[in-house]
Amino acid sequence: MTPPGAALFTDLYEITMAEAYLEEGLTDTAVFELFFRHLPPARSYALAAGLEDVLDYAESFHFDDAQIAYLRSLGKFREPFLERLRGLRFSGEIWAVPEGTVVFEHEPVLQVIAPVLEAQLLETWLVNQLHVHTVIASKAARVVDAAQGRMVVDFGARRTHGFQAGLVLARSAFLAGASASSNLLACERYGIPPSGTMAHSYVQAHADEERAFDAFARLFPGTTLLVDTYDTLAGVRKAAEVARRRPGCVGAIRLDSGDLAALAKQARRILDEAGLQQVRIVASGDLDEYSIAGLVAAGAPIDGFGVGTRMAVSADAPTMDFVYKLVEYAGEGRAKLSSSKVLHPGRKQVFRCMRDGAMTHDVIGRFDETPPGRPLLQPVFRDGKRLHRETLGQIRARARRERDALPAQLRGIDAPTERYRVEISDALERDLAALRARLHV
Amino acid sequence: MTPPGAALFTDLYEITMAEAYLEEGLTDTAVFELFFRHLPPARSYALAAGLEDVLDYAESFHFDDAQIAYLRSLGKFREPFLERLRGLRFSGEIWAVPEGTVVFEHEPVLQVIAPVLEAQLLETWLVNQLHVHTVIASKAARVVDAAQGRMVVDFGARRTHGFQAGLVLARSAFLAGASASSNLLACERYGIPPSGTMAHSYVQAHADEERAFDAFARLFPGTTLLVDTYDTLAGVRKAAEVARRRPGCVGAIRLDSGDLAALAKQARRILDEAGLQQVRIVASGDLDEYSIAGLVAAGAPIDGFGVGTRMAVSADAPTMDFVYKLVEYAGEGRAKLSSSKVLHPGRKQVFRCMRDGAMTHDVIGRFDETPPGRPLLQPVFRDGKRLHRETLGQIRARARRERDALPAQLRGIDAPTERYRVEISDALERDLAALRARLHV
Numbered sequence: 060m061t062p063p064g065a066a067l068f069t070d071l072y073e074i075t076m077a078e079a080y081l082e083e084g085l086t087d088t089a090v091f092e093l094f095f096r097h098l099p100p101a102r103s104y105a106l107a108a109g110l111e112d113v114l115d116y117a118e119s120f121h122f123d124d125a126q127i128a129y130l131r132s133l134g135k136f137r138e139p140f141l142e143r144l145r146g147l148r149f150s151g152e153i154w155a156v157p158e159g160t161v162v163f164e165h166e167p168v169l170q171v172i173a174p175v176l177e178a179q180l181l182e183t184w185l186v187n188q189l190h191v192h193t194v195i196a197s198k199a200a201r202v203v204d205a206a207q208g209r210m211v212v213d214f215g216a217r218r219t220h221g222f223q224a225g226l227v228l229a230r231s232a233f234l235a236g237a238s239a240s241s242n243l244l245a246c247e248r249y250g251i252p253p254s255g256t257m258a259h260s261y262v263q264a265h266a267d268e269e270r271a272f273d274a275f276a277r278l279f280p281g282t283t284l285l286v287d288t289y290d291t292l293a294g295v296r297k298a299a300e301v302a303r304r305r306p307g308c309v310g311a312i313r314l315d316s317g318d319l320a321a322l323a324k325q326a327r328r329i330l331d332e333a334g335l336q337q338v339r340i341v342a343s344g345d346l347d348e349y350s351i352a353g354l355v356a357a358g359a360p361i362d363g364f365g366v367g368t369r370m371a372v373s374a375d376a377p378t379m380d381f382v383y384k385l386v387e388y389a390g391e392g393r394a395k396l397s398s399s400k401v402l403h404p405g406r407k408q409v410f411r412c413m414r415d416g417a418m419t420h421d422v423i424g425r426f427d428e429t430p431p432g433r434p435l436l437q438p439v440f441r442d443g444k445r446l447h448r449e450t451l452g453q454i455r456a457r458a459r460r461e462r463d464a465l466p467a468q469l470r471g472i473d474a475p476t477e478r479y480r481v482e483i484s485d486a487l488e489r490d491l492a493a494l495r496a497r498l499h500v
Numbered sequence: 501m502t503p504p505g506a507a508l509f510t511d512l513y514e515i516t517m518a519e520a521y522l523e524e525g526l527t528d529t530a531v532f533e534l535f536f537r538h539l540p541p542a543r544s545y546a547l548a549a550g551l552e553d554v555l556d557y558a559e560s561f562h563f564d565d566a567q568i569a570y571l572r573s574l575g576k577f578r579e580p581f582l583e584r585l586r587g588l589r590f591s592g593e594i595w596a597v598p599e600g601t602v603v604f605e606h607e608p609v610l611q612v613i614a615p616v617l618e619a620q621l622l623e624t625w626l627v628n629q630l631h632v633h634t635v636i637a638s639k640a641a642r643v644v645d646a647a648q649g650r651m652v653v654d655f656g657a658r659r660t661h662g663f664q665a666g667l668v669l670a671r672s673a674f675l676a677g678a679s680a681s682s683n684l685l686a687c688e689r690y691g692i693p694p695s696g697t698m699a700h701s702y703v704q705a706h707a708d709e710e711r712a713f714d715a716f717a718r719l720f721p722g723t724t725l726l727v728d729t730y731d732t733l734a735g736v737r738k739a740a741e742v743a744r745r746r747p748g749c750v751g752a753i754r755l756d757s758g759d760l761a762a763l764a765k766q767a768r769r770i771l772d773e774a775g776l777q778q779v780r781i782v783a784s785g786d787l788d789e790y791s792i793a794g795l796v797a798a799g800a801p802i803d804g805f806g807v808g809t810r811m812a813v814s815a816d817a818p819t820m821d822f823v824y825k826l827v828e829y830a831g832e833g834r835a836k837l838s839s840s841k842v843l844h845p846g847r848k849q850v851f852r853c854m855r856d857g858a859m860t861h862d863v864i865g866r867f868d869e870t871p872p873g874r875p876l877l878q879p880v881f882r883d884g885k886r887l888h889r890e891t892l893g894q895i896r897a898r899a900r901r902e903r904d905a906l907p908a909q910l911r912g913i914d915a916p917t918e919r920y921r922v923e924i925s926d927a928l929e930r931d932l933a934a935l936r937a938r939l940h941v
Contacts, residue, residue, distance in 0.1 A: 255512030
């Protein structure tokens, strides 16, 4: 989904650099690679996501007249360059790892091969989109896995950073294995099953809690009743009363505050004693992978989790250090050598090595190497058109397969004691040494 | 800025509750209040923001035919309700504290007074927008204040959670006192001064660093040169050489990695020895209020800060627990009594008490009370129209005045040792007690 005006969602320096490339006659092909340098401390892997929004953007990339007029009004740019921008489309090639692929530090997840002016102009959007999708999908995968097969539903629309992030959240959570989302715009757009219960305000608007339950169960058979507006266990008893009076009309109750493990056990007992074994228990309220794992470990009889805020912003790791770096220009490898941010020159490929269905290690090599292992980067855009289109269901299946192939010690939610092995090929190391020698640094 | 389809950016339960209100004949006026329960641990105050996007939304709120068709396709809703949604506009009233106002726990920052069906449908969008704007503006205020008058520029577009958050970031940072933003779409939309330097890729695309500097300085006189692509101090010397050769063409150098305080001192010496006292030093690279305060305290000769990731997501406190709660229905106070989330019933006003130009404490009272202090909530929307429109400059000036009126111990960036005093009026406490008695809990 590319909003109108997206080409101007860019840092000023992308435009000034583009003009400089044009003025200086730097029109050769560049290769930029998008990767992250570090996983957040608690993460063992990241789940690549966001390619769909990148391909949409690349296909529709253009500056409209109003944007050209705005750029002209800044008084910084020359007319020939503004004219060039007016007709500009993205003519290059994009390679990427498919969404739902497990990725690690320094592995390019996307490559842009294009005239340097064009490749430069894509930077801000590409980093922004792959970043937010990957950050949220990686968090959601942890939440889903902590629930060990119990249902997870995205309830986070109200706490994401803006509405686009709300769409990203619903899509990323579903991609990572969530069952549904409360966000209708996202459900409509991505074909995700919508899910919802009731809010405290509904109960409060009624003079009497049981009357509120009764009305809602009658209107929406199979619904979930929120029981903690006043006194939680009294609420459970009223919900049970309504469930007995209206068979099949109460699908579940929702606990949203207090000691969820203890309340779930008491609620289960109340429901079972009323012969309501089929009425399920859903929990919500500031949940994340840690609290869910705790509830599962405590044997809390909870059938599903509504997860909001902490998943919605990936609260413990809201960012990753994704960068978009020039690695080749005019056929020559380019590097960055400053301090801790060394960059190997040249276009790369990532090779994933497996044994007995489990990942053993990856090798980052030169694009033209052929070591063992499956190459992860695939062509996804060429000649102005996307080459790649997958359903969210396909991506979701891949995300599951990929996590199932992780080495066992990387699958859990605890901070990893050892990192997945990612090797740099000898050829890449030699290229870096040669470049250092040439630059005398 | 309200995107197309915004009415569907809502949780499913808002729609089911709306149908239930209609079916049950619950058509009376409700009062909902939007507030947060806790400040994040490191925060002494929050800076209210986001009202502009709320008023836009309220004015344009409607479901279009495609959305109604989507809702129908879910098979959950009855035709009379879908017909009602088709013609629905927001007919209620909104009161709010102006953007840039300093606010505290439990203080309503916004009130919606409307038929309960309409007020309910606004919830998800209102919380989402006031939340992200307030979270980011509150973080940006800390960054700006830590810089103690040195320039702060928003560089964060690539790391916000999606593109709307990028716009929110640029606006919130400027509102909080930043000088400029790199995000052109935001600058165009909000009239913010754009700012930018160059990226490593520009230097790398050239065979020679000094030639890159020379070309850029010639094309964009007054520009900032990024000096850390290879060897930082060697880069500074090359920038100095270009600055001497092209008087007036180099405005500043930018340090983006390494020990910024030490490098800034060495760079300043190199520049000064070259007679380039007017060339300024800008620093960037994972900065936040803490690292900026450290650089200022160390006497680093840095003239401005480019701040990205950590401000872009409010990394140390990416969320606040904003909620939207029913406090009155059909003229009667409503409350929520469960566990730790007690809610005082009834429509409220916030009264701010000052002495000698400094804030002393606030009182949350009943809307009809008249205690001392300035009432913060003002009418901003009525009869389908916004009553309130401010320039970003006006809001920015308020945000400065408000922080200057804070008690001294709350102005800094350290975790507060004492909280600002917010009292609940006796009348509100009596109303809660009366309601508890009535509900027998």
